Amino acid sequence: MTEITCITPIDGSVYATRPVASRADVAARLETARTAQRDWAARPLAERIALVEEGVARLDRVNADLVQELAWQMGRPTRTGGEMGGVRERSGYMAGIARRVLAPEVIEDDAKFRRLLAREPVGLVLVIAPWNYPFLTATNTIVPALIAGNAVVLKHASQTPLAGERLAQAFAHLPDGVFTNLFLDHATTAKLIAARSFGFVNFTGSVAGGQSIERAAAGTFTALGLELGGKDPGYVRADANLDAAVDTLMDGAFFNSGQCCCGIERIYVAEPLFDAFVEKSVAWVSKLILGNPLEQATTLGPMASRRFADTVRAQTAEAVAAGATALVDKGLFPADTGSTAYLAPQILTGVDHSMRVMTEESFGPVVGIMPVRDDEQAIALMNDSRYGLTASVWTEDPDVGQSIGARLETGTVFMNRADYLDPALTWTGVKDTGRGAALSHLGYLSVTRPKSYHLKRL
Numbered sequence: 001m002t003e004i005t006c007i008t009p010i011d012g013s014v015y016a017t018r019p020v021a022s023r024a025d026v027a028a029r030l031e032t033a034r035t036a037q038r039d040w041a042a043r044p045l046a047e048r049i050a051l052v053e054e055g056v057a058r059l060d061r062v063n064a065d066l067v068q069e070l071a072w073q074m075g076r077p078t079r080t081g082g083e084m085g086g087v088r089e090r091s092g093y094m095a096g097i098a099r100r101v102l103a104p105e106v107i108e109d110d111a112k113f114r115r116l117l118a119r120e121p122v123g124l125v126l127v128i129a130p131w132n133y134p135f136l137t138a139t140n141t142i143v144p145a146l147i148a149g150n151a152v153v154l155k156h157a158s159q160t161p162l163a164g165e166r167l168a169q170a171f172a173h174l175p176d177g178v179f180t181n182l183f184l185d186h187a188t189t190a191k192l193i194a195a196r197s198f199g200f201v202n203f204t205g206s207v208a209g210g211q212s213i214e215r216a217a218a219g220t221f222t223a224l225g226l227e228l229g230g231k232d233p234g235y236v237r238a239d240a241n242l243d244a245a246v247d248t249l250m251d252g253a254f255f256n257s258g259q260c261c262c263g264i265e266r267i268y269v270a271e272p273l274f275d276a277f278v279e280k281s282v283a284w285v286s287k288l289i290l291g292n293p294l295e296q297a298t299t300l301g302p303m304a305s306r307r308f309a310d311t312v313r314a315q316t317a318e319a320v321a322a323g324a325t326a327l328v329d330k331g332l333f334p335a336d337t338g339s340t341a342y343l344a345p346q347i348l349t350g351v352d353h354s355m356r357v358m359t360e361e362s363f364g365p366v367v368g369i370m371p372v373r374d375d376e377q378a379i380a381l382m383n384d385s386r387y388g389l390t391a392s393v394w395t396e397d398p399d400v401g402q403s404i405g406a407r408l409e410t411g412t413v414f415m416n417r418a419d420y421l422d423p424a425l426t427w428t429g430v431k432d433t434g435r436g437a438a439l440s441h442l443g444y445l446s447v448t449r450p451k452s453y454h455l456k457r458l
């Protein structure tokens with residue numbers, strides 16, 4: 001591959017092309033990054049924090065352009081206002097805890113011994129980012145990695161090449177080489193990882209992509225953070241606030257056209273609430289406006305590519321052929337002609353776990369809803385998945401929410417909310433959703449290594 005191409009989902013035309021970095025260019029830029037990292041790590045922490053915060057502010061200043069570019073690159077409606085609210089919140093939190101988390105832990109310091117446990121940067125951090133939240137997913141690692149004294153190399157998704165460039169511009173005030181954006185193909189990325197070029201690689205994307213990265217790193221002992229796919233469930237108990245559950249779970253399922261790592265993809269509802277929940281959900285979804293993401297009225301944009309829309313179409317058609325009922329009137333969404341990235345939202349009932357739409361990641365605007373008898377059945381169904389990123393439990397009782405949560409195989413338990421990353425809590429997954437810990441104080445552990453100092457006075 002010599003060029004990467006971004007096809008816009010708005011009209012299927014070519015929106016951007018960029019040359020793939022040559023081997024010589026990659027080698028030279030990594031060498032610059034290695035040199036720059038040593039000086040960067042030697043700077044006082046307060047200086048690094050201030051410079052990284054300035055980078056976030058520089059990104060924020062061009063948010064109006066980012067919002068337009070996001071619509072063109074991956075179809076997110078401009079009315080959503082972009083990602084900078086979350087980027088500011090998470091970056092601010094990570095900057096705020098840095099002094100405490102990165103300070104050496106002094107075990108003993110007296111006439112005889114000075115013993116301390118320090119955290120040091122791992123060197124070069126490679127961030128491989130996806131298109132679905134191109135700024136949020138990338139900055140989750142970029143910000144703590146830079147603050148901790150690493151140099152960062154970013155390989156952004158081919159669907160969102162401008163996001164990589166925008167991040168590079170935002171951090172262009174850092175010394176040359178501290179932040180490097182590279183247009184890399186998969187083969188070169190794998191070779192660099194296999195050659196031990198990085199101290200830590202954070203990959204956010206598909207399970208298949210994560211497996212390739214793990215294979216590339218095999219035997220190198222390179223530390224990996226793998227934030228992969230999900231099939232996140234919602235469970236509405238009989239004591240739930242029905243209207244709040246409908247609002248939040250529908251938003252969780254359909255925001256960003258369902259292309260959220262922690263989007264709600266399957267819902268289990270206590271039998272007494274099932275009919276009302278379904279009826280209100282269908283009414284909620286029927287009000288969405290599918291269309292050109294550049295238009296202010298549009299609340300549901302196209303999926304990022306026709307290929308993704310076709311996957312969801314196939315899952316939905318298979319489920320219907322196997323007996324599921326599609327409840328949302330497609331006629332309300334004329335922008336869906338059946339052959340583009342524009343896909344009408346859909347709610348399915350009469351579904352079960354023999355159907356791919358209830359077990360495989362859809363990553364699109366469809367959700368299946370099943371009635372459940374009790375907590376036991378709901379827990380069993382929620383855990384019947386190869387994924388585990390988040391689960392959203394709806395109940396009025398926090399003790400019940402927590403005790404159900406304790407039995408769920410998942411990275412995050414939500415009660416009465418969904419689809420949100422709390423920067424003070426760790427973003428992590430179980431099973432095929434991957435490994436590692438982003439955000440929170442644990443996020444700093446991924447981008448640093450421990451170093452022990454045992455100093456004896458004679």
Ligand code: NAP
Nearest residue numbers: 129130156157158186189205206209212227228229230261
């Ligand atoms: P993807 O195809 O795996 O791509 C993600 C990123 O990885 C892109 O930059 C892609 O580059 C790169 N990539 C993929 N395979 C690679 C390989 N073998 N070598 C080097 N780079 C490789 O994923 P996607 O479809 O774009 O993203 C959606 C997926 O991400 C969903 O499964 C979603 O659940 C997951 N996700 C998870 C989280 C989380 O926190 N757990 C957050 C967001 C998204 P190219 O674009 O150049 O192929």
